[in-house]
Amino acid sequence: MIIDRMENEISDFIDEYFEKNFDLIEYNFEFMQKYSLYEPKVNYLFTLKFLNTLMKYFSSLDYKFSSSTLKKIYKDINSLNKLYIKQQDDLKNIKKVFYTFSKDNRVLVDMKDYSSKYYNNMKNVYFIYFRDDFIQQHKYIIKSLEIIMNSKIYYFEKLLWRDAIESEIVYKKLQALKLEGRINSYSYLVERLRVSLPYTDDYQYLQKCMRIYEC
Amino acid sequence: MLREVIYDEDDIKTFLELNQEVNEKLSKNKILTRLLDVQDKISILVGIDKYDLDIIIEKLKFSKYNHKDIIVKEGEVSQEIFFIFSGECHVFVNKKKVGELKAGKTFGETAAIFKKKRNATVACASKDVTVLSFVINHENMEFSAAALATLYKNLAYQINSKLETMNSSSH
Numbered sequence: 001m002i003i004d005r006m007e008n009e010i011s012d013f014i015d016e017y018f019e020k021n022f023d024l025i026e027y028n029f030e031f032m033q034k035y036s037l038y039e040p041k042v043n044y045l046f047t048l049k050f051l052n053t054l055m056k057y058f059s060s061l062d063y064k065f066s067s068s069t070l071k072k073i074y075k076d077i078n079s080l081n082k083l084y085i086k087q088q089d090d091l092k093n094i095k096k097v098f099y100t101f102s103k104d105n106r107v108l109v110d111m112k113d114y115s116s117k118y119y120n121n122m123k124n125v126y127f128i129y130f131r132d133d134f135i136q137q138h139k140y141i142i143k144s145l146e147i148i149m150n151s152k153i154y155y156f157e158k159l160l161w162r163d164a165i166e167s168e169i170v171y172k173k174l175q176a177l178k179l180e181g182r183i184n185s186y187s188y189l190v191e192r193l194r195v196s197l198p199y200t201d202d203y204q205y206l207q208k209c210m211r212i213y214e215c
Numbered sequence: 216m217l218r219e220v221i222y223d224e225d226d227i228k229t230f231l232e233l234n235q236e237v238n239e240k241l242s243k244n245k246i247l248t249r250l251l252d253v254q255d256k257i258s259i260l261v262g263i264d265k266y267d268l269d270i271i272i273e274k275l276k277f278s279k280y281n282h283k284d285i286i287v288k289e290g291e292v293s294q295e296i297f298f299i300f301s302g303e304c305h306v307f308v309n310k311k312k313v314g315e316l317k318a319g320k321t322f323g324e325t326a327a328i329f330k331k332k333r334n335a336t337v338a339c340a341s342k343d344v345t346v347l348s349f350v351i352n353h354e355n356m357e358f359s360a361a362a363l364a365t366l367y368k369n370l371a372y373q374i375n376s377k378l379e380t381m382n383s384s385s386h
Contacts, residue, residue, distance in 0.1 A: 031222075035230055038237050069226040076220040158233050181266055181359065 005107065010130050013101045014137050021083070025144040037151050042212055044153040045146060047185070048081060050209045051157055054188075058160070062169040070159045077152050084145045091138055098130050157185060186213040246275045250347065257298050257347075259321055259369040267362030273352040280344040287323055289336040295348045297323045297337070302344030307336040315340065324370050327351060 015022070032039070055074055058065045066074075090097075102108050102123060111119040161184050164170045171183075179187040189210035196203050222230070247269060254260050260268065277300065280286060286297060289308065299318050306314040306322070316322055316337065326333050327350070351366065 035227060036234060037230065038234065067229070069222075069229040072220045072222060072226060079219045154237075155230060155233055158236070159229065162233075182270055 002107070006126060007129060009105060009107070010101070010126070010133050014130075014133050017097065018137055018141060021087070021141050024083070025141065025148065028148040029144070032148065032151055038154060039147060039151050040154045044150050044157065044212065047157070047209045047212055048077065048149075048153055050185075050189075050206065051153065051160060052078070054185075055160060058164055058167070058170050061173055062167045065163060065167045065170055067159070067163050067166075070156070070163050073152060073156045073159060077149060077156055080145060080149050080152070084142070084149065087138065087141055087145065091135070094131060094134055097134065098127055101130065102126065161185070184213070186210060189213060243269070243273075243275055246277060247272075249277065250275065253300070253347075256319055257321065259296070259298075259324065259366060259373055261369060262365050263362050267359050270359045271352055271362050271366060272349045274348070274350040276348055278346050278348060280339045280346065282339055282342050284339045284344070286337045286339065286344075286346060287333050287335075289333050291333045292326075293323075293333070294327045294330070294350045295323055296321065296327045296351070298347045300345040300347050302339060303341040304337050304344060305340040307338065308334070310336075321373055323348075324373060328367070328370060 031037070052074075055066070055070075105126075108119065108123060108126065111122050164174065165183060174183050174188070177188075177191050179191050181187045189206055193203065193206055193210060196206065250257075250260075250268070251265060254263075254265075254268070263271070274295070280302075286304065287293070287295075298321050299316055301318050303318070304316040304322075305312055306316060313335065322337055323333070325331065351363075353363070
């Protein structure tokens with residue numbers, strides 16, 4: 001009986017704690033489903049830093065660069081990314097979150113007044129349930145954010161190059177680079193790597209990005 | 216809710232446009248993989264880099280035809296080049312049979328290059344004929360000049376070889 005009550009209390013607290021994230025995830029999944037957005041199998045999340053740099057670079061070349069949709073998706077992805085980074089840190093705060101839960105929990109508060117030994121034992125049992133549930137929900141949030149961001153980054157990249165080609169200034173700059181093949185992330189990265197210093201962190205990162213776009 | 220961005224109708228339209236491009240690309244990739252398996256057998260595509268092939272070729276598709284189906288009709292205007300994957304076809308000019316085309320042969324290249332009307336009708340002469348067809352994409356010429364040069368060299372060789380066969384059979 002007490003275990004059931006405990007489980008429900010923990011579950012309600014965690015649901016409330018993650019409520020905004022769940023709403024956001026649900027909204028995004030519905031959006032993706034409604035418009036049949038593509039869910040790539042390749043990890044485009046890794047290329048976000050490269051694409052953000054490219055976005056800033058193109059914007060610095062042409063102040064009129066970037067359509068309204070590109071601006072929105074850029075903002076959307078980076079706001080999702082902030083949340084994603086914050087969520088990754090949230091797991092480190094599990095004890096802190098549990099403290100917030102336990103200090104207001106009626107059963108535990110009553111127990112504390114009754115016996116401190118019994119309270120500590122019960123608190124440990126509560127924590128084990130809390131931790132398991134928290135980790136499970138946290139994993140779902142992280143995984144869902146990865147799927148959503150990966151899809152949006154895929155569209156962000158396509159839109160970024162579409163706008164780059166449409167901008168006269170950016171296009172001229174890219175033409176001057178004499179990229180081989182189509183103007184896209186892959187050909188741009190090939191050229192960037194050709195003129196970059198090898199064995200640096202930046203080089204290795206760009207090389208990994210290139211392999212992703214090679215697929 | 217943490218949602219900061221609201222996409223409007225124009226944004227959705229852009230997403231759907233990109234979706235269409237993505238789907239076309241995915242289906243092209245599938246066919247391209249099949250094409251790469253047989254690239255060496257298609258004389259006009261020999262020596263073209265895999266990456267360039269993706270750029271210079273568009274509207275790539277595999278089609279199946281039945282016996283007596285017409286693949287191209289004399290006088291028609293179209294830019295498609297065909298490669299017979301399996302089966303056999305007959306060539307007609309003014310409703311008169313002038314030749315046969317077996318698996319591994321290419322046709323339609325003259326009309327595609329010179330942007331002229333089809334000078335012959337090609338019809339299926341066997342039960343199942345599988346044909347690979349494509350159109351040459353000149354839009355990205357500046358980025359794929361070498362590949363297009365190879366393609367045109369191959370096509371010129373192909374036309375020359377057909378002319379030689381015609382000349383020898385007329386003598």
